[in-house]
Amino acid sequence: MTINHLNMLSKTAPLQHKNLALDFLPEHLRNGKVIDIPELVKNLDFANQALKTKPLGEKIQSLTAFSPLMQEGSRLRETNFSASHDLREQLDLQLNNAFYFNAANIYLDDPDAKLIVEAAHDFLNPNDHNRLWILPAFVERETIAHVAAHHQQLLPQGRVLVVSPDSGTLKAAALHSDIVIAQQQVLEHLDTDALREEGFLPKNRHVHFSGKGTTLLAGFIWAMAQGLIDDETYIGHTDTDEINLDVLGPYYQAGSTERLCVSPYRPAEYMAAAAAFMPSSHKVSVVQPAKAGIRRKGEVNLPQWMMMANSIMGDAKMRQMGLELCRVVWPSPGEAIVHTSVYRDMPWQGTTGFDLERYAKAFYLEMGFNRTKSRDNYAFVQVGIPSPKVEFQGVKEIDDIEQAIWATSIYSLQEQFYYQQLNQGRAAEFAPGYSDDLIKSYNQQFAGLELRVPFTSPPEILRDDCGTLYVASEGSSPNGAMYSASPFYYPSPTRMLEMGIIDLDKIRDVPNLSTKSL
Numbered sequence: 227m228t229i230n231h232l233n234m235l236s237k238t239a240p241l242q243h244k245n246l247a248l249d250f251l252p253e254h255l256r257n258g259k260v261i262d263i264p265e266l267v268k269n270l271d272f273a274n275q276a277l278k279t280k281p282l283g284e285k286i287q288s289l290t291a292f293s294p295l296m297q298e299g300s301r302l303r304e305t306n307f308s309a310s311h312d313l314r315e316q317l318d319l320q321l322n323n324a325f326y327f328n329a330a331n332i333y334l335d336d337p338d339a340k341l342i343v344e345a346a347h348d349f350l351n352p353n354d355h356n357r358l359w360i361l362p363a364f365v366e367r368e369t370i371a372h373v374a375a376h377h378q379q380l381l382p383q384g385r386v387l388v389v390s391p392d393s394g395t396l397k398a399a400a401l402h403s404d405i406v407i408a409q410q411q412v413l414e415h416l417d418t419d420a421l422r423e424e425g426f427l428p429k430n431r432h433v434h435f436s437g438k439g440t441t442l443l444a445g446f447i448w449a450m451a452q453g454l455i456d457d458e459t460y461i462g463h464t465d466t467d468e469i470n471l472d473v474l475g476p477y478y479q480a481g482s483t484e485r486l487c488v489s490p491y492r493p494a495e496y497m498a499a500a501a502a503f504m505p506s507s508h509k510v511s512v513v514q515p516a517k518a519g520i521r522r523k524g525e526v527n528l529p530q531w532m533m534m535a536n537s538i539m540g541d542a543k544m545r546q547m548g549l550e551l552c553r554v555v556w557p558s559p560g561e562a563i564v565h566t567s568v569y570r571d572m573p574w575q576g577t578t579g580f581d582l583e584r585y586a587k588a589f590y591l592e593m594g595f596n597r598t599k600s601r602d603n604y605a606f607v608q609v610g611i612p613s614p615k616v617e618f619q620g621v622k623e624i625d626d627i628e629q630a631i632w633a634t635s636i637y638s639l640q641e642q643f644y645y646q647q648l649n650q651g652r653a654a655e656f657a658p659g660y661s662d663d664l665i666k667s668y669n670q671q672f673a674g675l676e677l678r679v680p681f682t683s684p685p686e687i688l689r690d691d692c693g694t695l696y697v698a699s700e701g702s703s704p705n706g707a708m709y710s711a712s713p714f715y716y717p718s719p720t721r722m723l724e725m726g727i728i729d730l731d732k733i734r735d736v737p738n739l740s741t742k743s744l
Contacts, residue, residue, distance in 0.1 A: 247341040249330040251503055252323055260505050261324045263605070264593050267546050270317040274536075274545075322553055325508075325605050326516065327500040331612035334492050334499075346499035347380065355382040356459050358449055359494070362441035363390040363466040367398045369618050373464065374403035376471045380494055385454070388466075389445035391436075396739055406739040412444040415729040415736075416722070424725070425666045426717060431674035433714050437577035438560075446569055447719060451733040455566055460501070460510070462494055465560035470616040489613040493561040500609040501563055508605040511588040513563040516555035516608040517615070526630035527557045530637050543595060544644060547656060550589040555608055557582065558633055565604075567591070573660050573715040575636075582633060587658040595659060627681050628708060635679055636713060639672050657715060665715050673714030680707045 254261050323329070334343055350357055359377045363370050370388060377386045387405040389412075390396050399406045413435065421427050442463060449455050464471075470491050497513040504510055534540065534548025558581040572587040590596050591604040640656055647654035647664075655664060683703040722728045 246332060246336070246338045250328050250332055250339075250342050250499065252326050252329070254320070254323065255325075255503070255505065260507055261320055263321070263324055266317060266321055266324070267549050267593065270314065270321060270549055271542060271545050273314050273317060321549065324553070325500075325504070325607045326610070327503065327607065328496065328610040328612075331610050333489060333612055334495055335489060342499045343495060345502040346495040349498040349502040350380045350462075350494060351382050355385060356456070357381055357385055357462070358454055358459055359386045359462040359464070360442060360445040360449070361386065361388045361399075361403070361464060361466050362438055362445060363388060363392070363395045363399070364438070364441065365392045365395055366390070366466040366618075367392070367394045369467050369469060370395050370399045371402045373466045373468060373471060374399050377464065377494060378403065379472075387445050387449060387454075389441055389448070391441065400739055400741045402742060404740055404742055407445060407448050407736060408739065409441055409444040411736045412448050412733055413440070415732040416447070417727050417729070420725070420727055421716075426662075426669060427714065428670050428673050433669075433674045434711060435576060437713075439574060440576040443574050443576070443716065443719070447728060447730075448733055448736060450570075450719065451730045451736075455570075457566060459566045460563055461566065461569060462497070462563045463561065464493055465615075465617070467618045468615060469618055470613070488616060491611065491613045491615050493611060493615075494563075496609050496611045497561065497563045500607050504605065504607065507603060509565065509602045510563070510607055511565050511568055511591045511604040512585050513607040513609060514556070514585065515559045515561055515611045515615075517559070517611065526627065527554075527634050527637070528552060530634050530641070534641060539645065539648075541648065541654065543654065544641075546593060547586075547589060547595075550593065550606075551586070553606070553608075554585060558629060569719070571718050571720050572658050573665055573718055575657070575713050575715055577636075577713045582636060583657050586656055590656075590658040628679065631681050632677075632679050632708075632710060635677055639712060643668055643671070660715065662717065662721070665717055669714045672712045675712040677710050677712050678707055679710060680705055682706075 248256055332339055332342065334346075359381050361370070361373060361377065363373075366373075370390075374386060374388055384404045386403050387407060388396070388399040388403040389407045389409055390399070391409040393408075396406055396408055418427070418435065422429070427433055446455070446461070449461075455461070468491060470488055472490050472492060493515055496515065501510050501513050531548050531551040531554075534544050535552055537544050537548065560581070562581075562584060564584060568584060568587050568591070572583055575583050585606055588604065588606040592606055644654045644656060655661070657668075660668065683706055716722065717725070717727070719728065723730070
């Protein structure tokens, strides 16, 4: 299902169907316009930089529509800011809405969303079967069967892969997924001694090979060895502790037996629908859900990216990368649909922070920062999902805050490393563009170092019998801190294959533990 199909349907389909499917699209696509994001980002950066060369003028009332103080007439802005304010606000609005699907928050279980659901299913199960869904599970013995069975219904046969380091999780998945792979059996054929000898790992510090990124990498490499991935494959992945993927799931309040029915989350279908409705002029690099606010804490990352966008010490690439990153609504969703070129060619971070590298790589492709400019126009795509993501046994506020600040600290290290490159007179890069030498240099300095991550201790947000959110008390407590090892980067899978780090022949013999078809 494409935009052209929607335009044809608008003449024949019932009005309610037509409007709901069209409302799923970004406004610019509904209006038949495709935004040139690289040009937009450069224009916005140019407009911001132009202000720094103008003298300050008289203060006048701001035209900022978003300011709650505007109506009171008490917010003031310098004349030179106001002079270009309308232009910059328009550019910001265009950038933040670019390829953002379902801003109307349409539910896929709405009977009138039939066309959207059909488009999603067509994308997930095409005639060429060129899709793969990887389910990277840590210890998810209670939920993996449900998650695997859900995706088996959406994908072609032999295209759902569970990978885990936990034997209990593998056993629970075996009856429900076509492919079940033990993580350790793959990683033992990744030559970490050679990585250390080549200088990719620190010589005097231990690096722990674990984390969600490492689990996903093991599944990706196994799929490469089996020929399940080619240049046009789209790879999806989903968190494996979700309990409301396809049913009116119970909402578990952490530490309580209370259950509230919520709508199905259905991330694979929302993301696939967005990919299906993309214009033929653009190739999707990444699709991911967009959520903000309660239990997401993505806004914690924004100050770091704001500093990049407003940098006076960095260069144009840093500022433009910051502007792109500030588009991201949910920095660590756990779900995505990704084009092969992203995961195959990017340096791979082993921790949960690999989420950050995924869309950073997407922005490198989108902006043409990579050395060999592709002929394709790539696009980073977000899609609104109105249903909550309900995880087994719930998620505490403090856990989300810890993870968000941890993710921010990773980008802080990258920013430090970027400034270091500039100070040395280099053409600076972020992780998606790291050469072998830069990966080695980063890992030698930062990999395995202990990071102190401070966090606040907020009160828990609860739900009453009607599902309304509330805070039981406003009690406060001192800040806390956790200590985590700084991440390291594997070279990209492509580069590790070139260096002989990955032994595909032996990985090809790693057994599929599934008993589903027996």
